[in-house]
Structures are given as C-alpha cells and as structure tokens.
Amino acid sequence: MTIGQKMHQTLASLEGAAANLKTFALETQDKTAQQMFNDLSGQVENIANALKGRVNYIEQQEPQYKVRQP
Numbered sequence: 001m002t003i004g005q006k007m008h009q010t011l012a013s014l015e016g017a018a019a020n021l022k023t024f025a026l027e028t029q030d031k032t033a034q035q036m037f038n039d040l041s042g043q044v045e046n047i048a049n050a051l052k053g054r055v056n057y058i059e060q061q062e063p064q065y066k067v068r069q070p
Helices: 003-027 031-061
Strands: none
Touching: 003 031
C-alpha cells in the first residue's frame, strides 16, 4: 500500500469517526453527552480537513502519490 493510499484510508476513517460521533450526539438524551460528542466530532473534522489539505498538496507536488481510481 502506498503512502497516498494510506493517507486516503486514514482520511476515510476520520470522516467515518466524525459521522459516528454526530450519530451518538443525536441518539442520546443527555445534553452533556450531546455537547461532548458534537465537540469531538468537530475536532475530528478539523483533523480530517488538515489531512485533506496535506493530501491535496502532496498529490499536486508529487503525482506518484495520487490514488488512481480503478
């Protein structure tokens, strides 16, 4: 697996984790837990956005890292 593939896989995992946290927030009645899940989701989204920026930069600078769709 190339570094590009690993970065895309990590990005997908982060996006999935953020979605799960949002779901947890919607499924609980506890306001404190809702706030915690929403805060965590936002943090994970920020990390995913930072990684997405890095992936885009690397793919522009180093085309060999670009993940090709089959």
